[in-house]
Structures are given as structure tokens and as C-alpha cells.
Amino acid sequence: MSEKTNKRPPMGGKRGPMGGGGPGHNVPVTGAKAKDFKGSMSRLLKYIGNYKGAVITVFIFAIASTIFTIIGPKLMGNATTVLFEGVMGQISGSGTGIDFTQIGQILITLLVLYGISALFSYIQGFIMTGVSMKVTYRLRKDISEKMNTLPLSYFDKNSHGDVLSRVTNDVDTINQTLNQSLSQIITSVTMVIGVVIMMLTISALMTVVVVCIIPIALLLIFQVVKRSQKFFKQQQEYLGTVNGHVEEMYGGHNVISAYNGEAESIEVFNKENGKLYNAAWKANFMSGMMQPIMGFIGNLGYVAVCVLGGYLAANGTITVGNIQSFVQYVRNFTMPLSQLANISNILQQTAAAAERVFEFLNEEEESPDTANPVKLEKVEGNVEFEDVHFGYTPEKIIINDFSAKVNPGQKIAIVGPTGAGKTTMIKLLMRFYDLNGGRILIDGHDAMDFTRADLRRHFGMVLQDTWLYNDTIMENIRYGRMDATDEEVIAAAKAAYADHFIKALPHGYEMVLNEDASNISQGQKQLLTIARAILADPDMLILDEATSSVDTRTEALIQKAMDKLMEGRTSFVIAHRLSTIKDADLILVMKDGDIVEQGTHDELLKQNGFYADLYNSQFAAPAIAAS
Structure with a gap:
């Protein structure tokens, strides 16, 4: 069989000949904290930077979509105020009743704003999907090219399943983060800033009370993130180990059956799967704590707004519609904070996946070919x-x-x-x-x-x-x-x-x-x-x-x-x-x-x-x- 480096089989082909036999095959992987979070994320951002125009467009549409959404509660509050004042006027006999024309105009304006917001959200999602797919395409392409430049000794020391896990699972993790979380970061940050501004236009005092809750939330979030980071790294690594074992056992199924090795194979799988289970359970448990924490923080905000808002309304400082708007803004304030908290966990997992991908891309390659190579059309065979x-x-x-x-x-x-x-x-x-x-x-x-x-x-x-x-x-x-x-x-x-x-x-x-x-x-x-x-x-x-x-x-x-x-x-x-x-x-x-x-x-x-x-x-x- 003529083995030529410029010829490659279609994807899905088995590994080439003479690919094993060296020492150190299937070195076990141990979980560890991500060694270079900033470095891995910075390198990933360089990949994204190749599509600056598209990313900037996503930023613009995401911000615009969020702004239109933020205006909604204030208009709903105005509609509530018109409705409340109309009802109270009818009760007291001093008013002209509910102004349904004004309420209708407000509702039509809301419909237009939310429609534009949805359209902008669709556009930014469509563009971001294209960017994420292009980035993951380039990552897989770079991995494929890198694979062909690695010395045979690398494949002697690393299982096939671990390498495949970097190409599939780790790159998929990056893809999902880029496709879903990046634009969510933009909208969440914009939402937090915009909501704070809108709340200030209603009541500076209530805004200060709500914003004071943020340090409590951040303190709790950072504690969770600090403890969860290493488990996400372990989850990715143990997943590679399990994939490697499954791939090898499937490839040698006939031999395993012939030597009655099923029980031992299952025992090894259960052991590695147990490690993956423990790491994944801890990672997901930590990630799951974000929602209850942010729910608790959000409830504190609701309580503060209801008590303080009722007091201010009784004094005639703000209207009932403003209180209703503010309650919505409190919800819109804690929701993006919760999303950012969840994204921080996702970013830990993404950093772990990116680190494994870039570790592979950083592997030492075969020594370069000579700059002035000998070229012989025909070899005599001496x-x-x-x-x-x-x-x-x-x-x-x-x-x-x-x-x-x-x-x-x-x-x-x-x-x-x-x-x-x-x-x-x-x-x-x-x-x-x-x-x-x-x-x-x-x-x-x-x-x-x-x-x-x-x-x-x-x-x-x-x-x-x-x-x-x-x-x-x-x-x-x-x-x-x-x-x-x-x-x-x-x-x-x-x-x-x-x-x-x-x-x-x-x-x-x-x-x-x-x-x-x-x-x-x-x-x-x-x-x-x-x-x-x-x-x-x-x-x-x-x-x-x-x-x-x-x-x-x-x-x-x-x-x-x-x-x-x-x-x-x-x-x-x-x-x-x-x-x-x-x-x-x-x-x-x-x-x-x-x-x-x-x-x-x-x-x-x-x-x-x-x-x-x-x-x-x-x-x-x-x-x-x-x-």
C-alpha cells in the first residue's frame, strides 16, 4: 500500500497503518483546574476576531433589541396609571372615566416595539449562528491539519478517544457557547445597564435599594464559580477518557468476547464513568445553585420594592403605574444577573474545552522538513x-x-x-x-x-x-x-x-x-x-x-x-x-x-x-x- 502524506481517506476512516506500538499508550487523564483561563479565552477571542464586522453587527442588533424591550415596562406602567386614574376618577365622580384611546395608543406602541425587538433578536441570532459555525469550522480544520503534523509518538501516548473528544465534544462546547452565550452576555449587560437607567427615572431611592443587592449576589456567585471551575475541567477530561475506552472496546469487541473480557471491560467503564459522573454531578450541582441564589436575591428585591414603593405611593411621590413598572424592572434586573451567573459557569466549561483544544494545537509537531529538499523523480533503491x-x-x-x-x-x-x-x-x-x-x-x-x-x-x-x-x-x-x-x-x-x-x-x-x-x-x-x-x-x-x-x-x-x-x-x-x-x-x-x-x-x-x-x-x- 502506498502511504503518501498528501493523501487522506474520507472522514470516518480508521487510523492509518503503523500507528501504535510505542510506550505509554493510553495515559490516564486526571482532573485539574483550568491552567490558563484568560489565555484560553483570549486565544478563542482571536478566532472570533476574524469576523469583527459580523460580531459588531450582532452587538448593535442585540443592544437595539434589548433597548426596545427595556422601554416596554415603562409604557405598561403608563397604561396602568391611565387605567388606575380613570377608575379612581369614576369612583370619586371627578373624572371623565378611562381613556381607552390613550391606552390603545400605548398598547400599539408596545406591539411595534416588541415586534422590532423580536426582529432584531432574530437577525443577531442568525448572524451569530453563522459566526459560531465558522469559528468551529476553523477550529476543526486547524485540528485536522495539526493531526497530520504530529509525530507518531503523540498517538502512542494518547488514546484515540481522547483526541476524538477534543475534535467533537470540546469543539461542540465552544460552538454552543458562541452560538447562545455570547449574544446573551451582550443582551444581559445591556439589560442591566438599561434597567438601572429606567429605574432611576422612576425613583432614585428605590434604585439604590435594589442595586445594593448586587454585591451580595456577586459574592455568592464568585464563591460558586470558584468551586465549580475545576469540576468543569474534570468533566471534559473524563469525558475524553470514557470516549477513548468505548472506542477501543468497540474496535476490539471480537477479541473481548473471545477472551471473556466483557466483565473486566464493564468494570473499567464503570470506574471511568463513575469519575465522569462525580465530576459532572458536582459541576452541574454548582451550576444549578445559581438559579436558587438569584431567585432569593430577586425576592429580596421584590420585598424591598413593595415596602418602599407602597410608602412612596402613599405619600404621593410616585404613581401606582410607576410601582408596577418598577416591579417589572426588578424582575428584568435580576433575570440578566441570573443569566450572567449561569453564563459564568458556562464560560468555565468553555474555557476548559478551549484549553484542551489549544493544548492539542500547541503540541510539538514533527521536526520541519529541510528548506532545500532533495527531489528525485526515480529512486534506484540504493x-x-x-x-x-x-x-x-x-x-x-x-x-x-x-x-x-x-x-x-x-x-x-x-x-x-x-x-x-x-x-x-x-x-x-x-x-x-x-x-x-x-x-x-x-x-x-x-x-x-x-x-x-x-x-x-x-x-x-x-x-x-x-x-x-x-x-x-x-x-x-x-x-x-x-x-x-x-x-x-x-x-x-x-x-x-x-x-x-x-x-x-x-x-x-x-x-x-x-x-x-x-x-x-x-x-x-x-x-x-x-x-x-x-x-x-x-x-x-x-x-x-x-x-x-x-x-x-x-x-x-x-x-x-x-x-x-x-x-x-x-x-x-x-x-x-x-x-x-x-x-x-x-x-x-x-x-x-x-x-x-x-x-x-x-x-x-x-x-x-x-x-x-x-x-x-x-x-x-x-x-x-x-x-
Whole structure:
């Protein structure tokens, strides 16, 4: 399979090949207080700042909508005063009755104001939705691009579910905040300021009494926010952990069932889900305290207004309609305060989500490609390893003094026990990791002098761990060369002896593989990846036990196809069954990260060393079993 960095499968495809195996996989996440609230929110505001015009328009319409709403209670108070004075005039016999014309004019004015307010609110909501979607689109785009620049070591240390949680849950949290809370902040602040002004026009004394309640509210709110912030951070992190566990357990469902691991899987899930439950419960409990607190504060305001307003009305200082307006304003005053209190909690959750997103975007990327890269249209296949040193961590070197020279067109077999470093050498050849020391030369040029994309363009890979994604069989094979015609794809499938079984499947080449390609057999998966490599027609080949998942008859057919494919190409074959690499031009025998022997099959057997022991052990076990 030709793995090229400029080609990506559609969204929903599984993770690419050779993506794991390093140390530290699935490091557990621990909850902590958001490390940089201001920094995360400031960076998020920079994303929003790219749409200044739209945001300013939202501000204007939100403020205008709120102002029209604020005027309403004062007009309602005027209508109440006209009604009250008319009734009292009729009772006393000194008035002309209720002036329904004036009341009608007031009500029509109210209807127009509330209509305009609703229209402005709709417009600002429509614009803000567009801004929030554009911001989240950019965030996901940046995350996607970042994902393609991260070193393989990052994915060795972090679970897939945690990464997916940052792309989905965390970005969705930001989206909801931008879509709902940002404009609400504007309207709430405008409402508070506007209501205070309107209350001052009615009674400065009652306004002072109501405003004095704010410090009490703020003190209580800040105490709640202070305690809830860390729980929102924990909630986002534990959600990523739970997602990671679910994704891994779903992917390995067959293995779990085969080893009766359901109980253990459920136990782990319950443990992580319990952590998420506790963090989410505490976060939401704290958030839920806002409404009762603000309700209590609001009731204090109502009591103060009723007592003081009644006293002032009795003295003739204010009218009954003004008291009614003021009561409405008290409600309109405490409601935005309650909203702001709730938004403060939402902002804590948003800051935690933004922090996780920006932590991902701040991750150290692969070392940059050289400024003046080597570009070769055709690689002859001369490969040389010079004193290669490598370790997944600098303090633990696992490849020591690896040196070997490969001539163009040779078939090189790399053999050795599990953990000897065979696959690691292939990862280094492809620059999935950079060396700690030494050099790898391709046609005399240091591999570091190529861009990663150009270097990998010259290799085709067929791995034991097949990688197919959620698309048709035709497109999965075409992934080897995206501009290939249907006829070329079919020809490659025939060369890999895959055409026969493909035509027997429902819809043939147009059959869609599911996410884990479980609707075809493991052997059929392997045939498709081999067809993909044949289609790619690369300069050099990497084969990692490419025929291990097929039956003996199919293996013989594939071996012929692979022999033909390897003609004239430098090929690196990782082999466990040593009988399959007898014809190799050079066999590198690895043990503990070093080449302990090298030569042809016959030469190594004559040495009667480590390779001979490996080779003979593969035939001793069947002989013992037969006896």
C-alpha cells in the first residue's frame, strides 16, 4: 500500500497503518483546574476576531433589541396609571372615566416595539449562528491539519478517544457557547445597564435599594464559580477518557468476547464513568445553585420594592403605574444577573474545552522538513544504514549501531524474535520517527534531506495489520494511486488474485466496507492491500508478513504476484515464517536492536548461529507435535 502524506481517506476512516506500538499508550487523564483561563479565552477571542464586522453587527442588533424591550415596562406602567386614574376618577365622580384611546395608543406602541425587538433578536441570532459555525469550522480544520503534523509518538501516548473528544465534544462546547452565550452576555449587560437607567427615572431611592443587592449576589456567585471551575475541567477530561475506552472496546469487541473480557471491560467503564459522573454531578450541582441564589436575591428585591414603593405611593411621590413598572424592572434586573451567573459557569466549561483544544494545537509537531529538499523523480533503491541509533525515549535506546548496505533491486529480509526491532527499523526508514544518531541514505542522499512526503512517495507498503476505510472496495484499492482509472484498479486486483472474490461479493467493486471492514475476511483484506500496493507501482517495497492472513493456496498465488511486483525493486520483507524468505538476496538477523548476523539463507545456515536456531526451531515444533 502506498502511504503518501498528501493523501487522506474520507472522514470516518480508521487510523492509518503503523500507528501504535510505542510506550505509554493510553495515559490516564486526571482532573485539574483550568491552567490558563484568560489565555484560553483570549486565544478563542482571536478566532472570533476574524469576523469583527459580523460580531459588531450582532452587538448593535442585540443592544437595539434589548433597548426596545427595556422601554416596554415603562409604557405598561403608563397604561396602568391611565387605567388606575380613570377608575379612581369614576369612583370619586371627578373624572371623565378611562381613556381607552390613550391606552390603545400605548398598547400599539408596545406591539411595534416588541415586534422590532423580536426582529432584531432574530437577525443577531442568525448572524451569530453563522459566526459560531465558522469559528468551529476553523477550529476543526486547524485540528485536522495539526493531526497530520504530529509525530507518531503523540498517538502512542494518547488514546484515540481522547483526541476524538477534543475534535467533537470540546469543539461542540465552544460552538454552543458562541452560538447562545455570547449574544446573551451582550443582551444581559445591556439589560442591566438599561434597567438601572429606567429605574432611576422612576425613583432614585428605590434604585439604590435594589442595586445594593448586587454585591451580595456577586459574592455568592464568585464563591460558586470558584468551586465549580475545576469540576468543569474534570468533566471534559473524563469525558475524553470514557470516549477513548468505548472506542477501543468497540474496535476490539471480537477479541473481548473471545477472551471473556466483557466483565473486566464493564468494570473499567464503570470506574471511568463513575469519575465522569462525580465530576459532572458536582459541576452541574454548582451550576444549578445559581438559579436558587438569584431567585432569593430577586425576592429580596421584590420585598424591598413593595415596602418602599407602597410608602412612596402613599405619600404621593410616585404613581401606582410607576410601582408596577418598577416591579417589572426588578424582575428584568435580576433575570440578566441570573443569566450572567449561569453564563459564568458556562464560560468555565468553555474555557476548559478551549484549553484542551489549544493544548492539542500547541503540541510539538514533527521536526520541519529541510528548506532545500532533495527531489528525485526515480529512486534506484540504493539504501544504506550507517550506525543507526534510536529509542522511543532518549534515555532508552533500543536500536544500537545498526549498519547495513542494500543494493538496488535486492530483496532484503529482516528476521528476528519478537521485540528485536524489525518493525521499528521500517518506521525509521519511512521517517515515522527521527533517528537519535547515525544516518539512513537513499541513493546516497540522507533521508533527512527529503521531505517526508517525497520520501514516502517512493515506498509502497503491505502490512500484516491491514488498514481499510469506510468506502467502496474500488476506492480502497484506488487509495494506492488516486488518479488511477477503474480499469487500472481492476487490473491491480487481478494481479493480486483479488478479482475473483470481489466479483462474488454483493455489488462487487462497489461494495462498501464498514468502518472496521468486518464484512470481509482477514485474508480478503490482505488481498486488497496487496492490490493497492500493485496499483501504486512504487520504487521500493516494504512487506510486513504480507501473506500471514491467507490460506496456503492463496499464499502461493500471492507470493508469485509479489515476486513479480518485487522484480527490479528494492524490497524490505519482515518475515516470521523463515521458509518464505529463502530466496532473499540478503537476510538481516536482528536481536535486541542489533544486527547479529547477515547473509543469504544458505550462508546463515552454514554459520550454525542464531539464524540457524530460529530456522530449525520452526520445524522442531511441528515434528514434536506430530510425534
